[in-house]
Amino acid sequence: MTQQLAVAVLGANGRMGAEAVKAVEAAADMKLVAALGRADSLDQLASSGTRYVVDLTVPESTEANVRFAVEHGMHAVVGTTGWDASRLATLEALLAAKPETGVLIAPNFALGSVLASALAAKASKYFESVEIVELHHPDKVDAPSGTAVRTAQLIAAERAAADVPPSPDATTSERAGARGCDVDGIRVHSVRLRGLVAHQEVLLGGPGEQLTFRHDSFDRASFMPGVLLGLRNVAAHPGLTVGLDGYLDLGF
Amino acid sequence: MTQQLAVAVLGANGRMGAEAVKAVEAAADMKLVAALGRADSLDQLASSGTRYVVDLTVPESTEANVRFAVEHGMHAVVGTTGWDASRLATLEALLAAKPETGVLIAPNFALGSVLASALAAKASKYFESVEIVELHHPDKVDAPSGTAVRTAQLIAAERAAADVPPSPDATTSERAGARGCDVDGIRVHSVRLRGLVAHQEVLLGGPGEQLTFRHDSFDRASFMPGVLLGLRNVAAHPGLTVGLDGYLDLGF
Amino acid sequence: MTQQLAVAVLGANGRMGAEAVKAVEAAADMKLVAALGRADSLDQLASSGTRYVVDLTVPESTEANVRFAVEHGMHAVVGTTGWDASRLATLEALLAAKPETGVLIAPNFALGSVLASALAAKASKYFESVEIVELHHPDKVDAPSGTAVRTAQLIAAERAAADVPPSPDATTSERAGARGCDVDGIRVHSVRLRGLVAHQEVLLGGPGEQLTFRHDSFDRASFMPGVLLGLRNVAAHPGLTVGLDGYLDLGF
Amino acid sequence: MTQQLAVAVLGANGRMGAEAVKAVEAAADMKLVAALGRADSLDQLASSGTRYVVDLTVPESTEANVRFAVEHGMHAVVGTTGWDASRLATLEALLAAKPETGVLIAPNFALGSVLASALAAKASKYFESVEIVELHHPDKVDAPSGTAVRTAQLIAAERAAADVPPSPDATTSERAGARGCDVDGIRVHSVRLRGLVAHQEVLLGGPGEQLTFRHDSFDRASFMPGVLLGLRNVAAHPGLTVGLDGYLDLGF
Incomplete structure (x- = not known):
């Protein structure tokens, strides 16, 4: 039997986050191990055995969230906006030290x-x-x-x-x-x-x-197949990928 | 047997006029009695027994064409542009003296x-x-x-x-x-x-x-059903009508 | 000040009924005076001062609901299916005795x-x-x-x-x-x-x-403007009307 | 200066062929050297210096036309239907002996x-x-x-x-x-x-x-960019290609 992906959703009380919680719970190949809101500590990620993080929070917290994930060797799928060139450069430097960890930053999951x-x-x-x-x-x-x-x-x-x-x-x-x-x-x-x-x-x-x-x-439901596709492919794409099209098999 | 409408096309050498010539010839309830170009005299309308005129000429000649038709008791269906408020007022005055004659001025025949x-x-x-x-x-x-x-x-x-x-x-x-x-x-x-x-x-x-x-x-062919509908209805609408929708049975 | 319409919604716990409750509450010219579910007695309509009934129930109960409304001189707007020719004939006979009461039966409120x-x-x-x-x-x-x-x-x-x-x-x-x-x-x-x-x-x-x-x-929200339009016009259309288009001012 | 492609159109009197004649004449990088109808001899291809053949004829003659072209080392772009598996196999065998010659058979040039x-x-x-x-x-x-x-x-x-x-x-x-x-x-x-x-x-x-x-x-004009794209690329694709998509740079 294939092992289920251990997924945590950050921003679980937001509209997108709530959809993601439902989508992960409904996916046979995934297991929701944590669903964190604004007030929750990131330490729960480590204690819950999280291997994959979905970040659907706000521009103010997304950078710290992704840093925490990468430092703990968790793959991250990020839908939050606010990733400018400077933040992306910092993230790439961080990932250089974690060659097996993948991060997908997707401005659009549809x-x-x-x-x-x-x-x-x-x-x-x-x-x-x-x-x-x-x-x-x-x-x-x-x-x-x-x-x-x-x-x-x-x-x-x-x-x-x-x-x-x-x-x-x-x-x-x-x-x-x-x-x-x-x-x-x-x-x-x-x-x-x-x-x-x-x-x-x-x-x-x-x-x-x-x-x-x-x-x-x-409907916001249209973003969830993209989030799930991101989770299923992020481990096979170590390093930083910007844009969901990087994971699509279009041959170009 | 219903009598055929005796139709003349003015501007018969233009692109729209040429289409109209074909459309009138193909209509079972119409007979093309004249097809005039720029150089032809309007007197041919009278000599040919024209009862209905289709004017698809140019702004410079349309007013004189319609005047000639109305003065001779011919109904007119007009697709030429250039009919401003002043020209329309003159035409209405002319039609007042010909209570049985109809003129349709249509900016759009589609x-x-x-x-x-x-x-x-x-x-x-x-x-x-x-x-x-x-x-x-x-x-x-x-x-x-x-x-x-x-x-x-x-x-x-x-x-x-x-x-x-x-x-x-x-x-x-x-x-x-x-x-x-x-x-x-x-x-x-x-x-x-x-x-x-x-x-x-x-x-x-x-x-x-x-x-x-x-x-x-x-395709320009799309204008011809409107031209034919105009010809079939203009006699039943004496006076001036602006816009093909005046002839459509939409109930409003 | 114009008086508000006193409206009751029947089938208020169904999906359409719940939308109607929200729509009536949000309409400045209406007042929701009753919202009845399957188990509630129709007597609440009379005691609540209902003048307008919206029936969004099931084929098994719609006929009795409308009969109650008409007998009490309340106008009815009906979205429930199941109104065959025989039911409609019975309803028309009933309305003949209430010449000031209107009923709208609309298979489609969009x-x-x-x-x-x-x-x-x-x-x-x-x-x-x-x-x-x-x-x-x-x-x-x-x-x-x-x-x-x-x-x-x-x-x-x-x-x-x-x-x-x-x-x-x-x-x-x-x-x-x-x-x-x-x-x-x-x-x-x-x-x-x-x-x-x-x-x-x-x-x-x-x-x-x-x-x-x-x-x-x-979205089901698309039916609500039609329900409200029905309520605003039913009193002005005594007798039976089938189809919302009977209330639309299209000139035909 | 880049040399112009020397193109012959077969089926030049048909509707598609006539469009192709116009399109080749209008293309700056091509020169129409022959335009053949049903009654014309294929020998004119050789005498006119044809290097590229466009075949827009009929199923009965397309096979002989393409055979002639290939045997004379001319590239061919073919829009005629009727190329079943047996004809294609024969053509591939023929092309095996002409490793520098290309043939495109395209059921659709749009x-x-x-x-x-x-x-x-x-x-x-x-x-x-x-x-x-x-x-x-x-x-x-x-x-x-x-x-x-x-x-x-x-x-x-x-x-x-x-x-x-x-x-x-x-x-x-x-x-x-x-x-x-x-x-x-x-x-x-x-x-x-x-x-x-x-x-x-x-x-x-x-x-x-x-x-x-x-x-x-x-409009049939929509096929001409595909015909021209075929002509410009056929020499770079020796052997048989079926379908214009084989020449499109889509990366797959």
Whole structure:
């Protein structure tokens, strides 16, 4: 029999953390050994036999959490934001001393979203035109979404590497804002609509044809397959990995 | 046997006119009695027994064409642009003296497009949020499209009449243009993509649900059912009608 | 000051009923005066001053609930299924003796869904082709959905009344089931996909153009605006109304 | 200066062939040296200095055309159907004697379509559910389309290799055909609608999310970028390649 992964969830009282607790408990190949909230001591990780940590806390505590995990030889899967270049460099130095320990820092755990961005970027160099439309609930404060910005950057980099010229655009008369915003030369449009959750379309166009990648996130549950996939693969990827796509078998 | 409608096409050498010639010839209940180009004299209308005129010419000649038709008691279906308020007033005065003659001036003959705008406007008052995304080929010079502007105006009027508050929007941090342009309080986004022709989505959102009206124009052929519907109904609508929706049996 | 509507919810412990309790409590123009479960006596309706009843119970009890309401001069908004022709006839006879009391029986409270079906049917007579694609979660046991069947029947009736011929179809070689099922001459396709809730597309096609009506139900919350709209309008519609579209101001 | 590719088009009077003639003439890195119709002798290929042949003829003549090209050391890009296993085996034997000559046989030259199928198959193993909806004009005689069948087979193979269980489906009551047809365990639905050209959606679903790949072919022009990409790459791929995806740089 395969041994179950001994998993602890940090931030277990948050909305994402609570989902993760349920997902780990429901996974046949995992065992939840600890579920810690803000007030709990990290020492419980060691005493509970934790081998894998899921960090879904806040930017203020994630760095200390991951440091503790790495120092104790526990693998970590991290969904918390706030990992800037300086923090990542410190973490890499720490990991250099623990060559068998893996850390995954993933700004986005929705498999479909990560796949859509990666595949659309890969395909984008075969098309004259590319634009992005992202659609969210109207309580969102930033436009465009962080995911749309990262998708546009990925696409721009892929097209630049293949020497694809900018998307054609004959617009000479524009009502301000009609053509969206510009992210690294890619036009991005942000729709805000009651009832929506989080949705994104990448539109690629060439003579006589269109290729569209659409991702719909209906529910926080959509992040859990990505968290579980991270847990199942982190031990096989020692060192630091940024982005869930590093674990996807897409061949590139 | 029902008598065939005796139809003349003006602007028969243009792209739209050539389509109209084919459509009239293919219609069992119509007979093409004249097809005039720029150089031809309008006198051929009278000599050919024309009872119905389709004007698909240019803004410079459409007014004289329609005047000639009305003065000779011919009904007219007009797709040419350039009919401002002053021209329309002159035409109405002319029609007052010809109480049995009908003129239809239609900025858009695509039935699906006209229906989508009219029905979306009607439905929009039942939803918290509304936005428009229009998508066209990248050789288009204006953004947003005229159709999108008219659709937004229709929606804004319908919502104002029903005292619907503005669509909610919590955006506080926006990259310039991300949220589209504003037409009478409705956000409109313009996508330009090689391969596309003319497409429009009206997105309505309420708690937990979305209603979308999408129209795709793949081909100029899409205008011909509207032209034929205009010809079949213009005699039954004496006086001036602006907009094909005046002939549609939608009950409103 | 306008007086608040005194509303009772029957079936308050069910999933839909619990949503209705929240929605009524949140509505400024309504007051929740009773919330009854299976074990509670209907006499509480009279003692609580109920003027409006929302019935979201089960087919076994809905008829008795509505009879009690009508006999006490309370208006009723009913979302429970099980109202066959015989029950409806009995209810109409009962209402004949209460000319000021209104009852709405609505198989579907999602405004967007009701609107999409009604408007698509209205528009369908202007197009050569029509098909329906409905998409639901994979735990649904029937295919196609009841909503898709009703939509197809509405469309078929509208097209028959306008003498529209059947949608063209040159298929001579079909893998069994590829072309969907046939509902009154309309092709309906049922997709079942993990992650989805309840979605439907009506596709209309003519030469060179397509008009699509898409409705997405993401959440049971989508039914509540329809329940509230029913409550606000039922008193103004004495007698029996079947279908929420009877209360919508679409002009037809 | 890079030398231009010397290209001959076979089947130059057919609809696809005529498009190819225009596309080759418009490509700066190519020179059209011959355009042959049914009655023309293949000897013109040799006399015109042809180095690259595009075969867009008919199943009856494609085999002889390609044989002639290979025997003369010309590379061939073939869009004609009719290449069964026996013909392919004969061709491979012939190519074995010409180790520097390349032949591409591509059942589909639409880049977007080829990309959509390949990428959707790759992504499909990360999702519980997958279904395909293909949409075409109503004059098409087969359902589902050949492209949909091939896409379903690709997906089925990819999921089998990753031990993904069948898509869940609780349907117990089905109107015949509602759930589409079955291609290697994948449900495929075929819509036929006036106005459409050729369109396909691959729908992937997991808990709380959906990923959709949609390809729209609006026009035969959509095949030409694929033909040109084939011509530019065939010399670098000696031997036989079946399927344009063999030339795409997707990393898998």
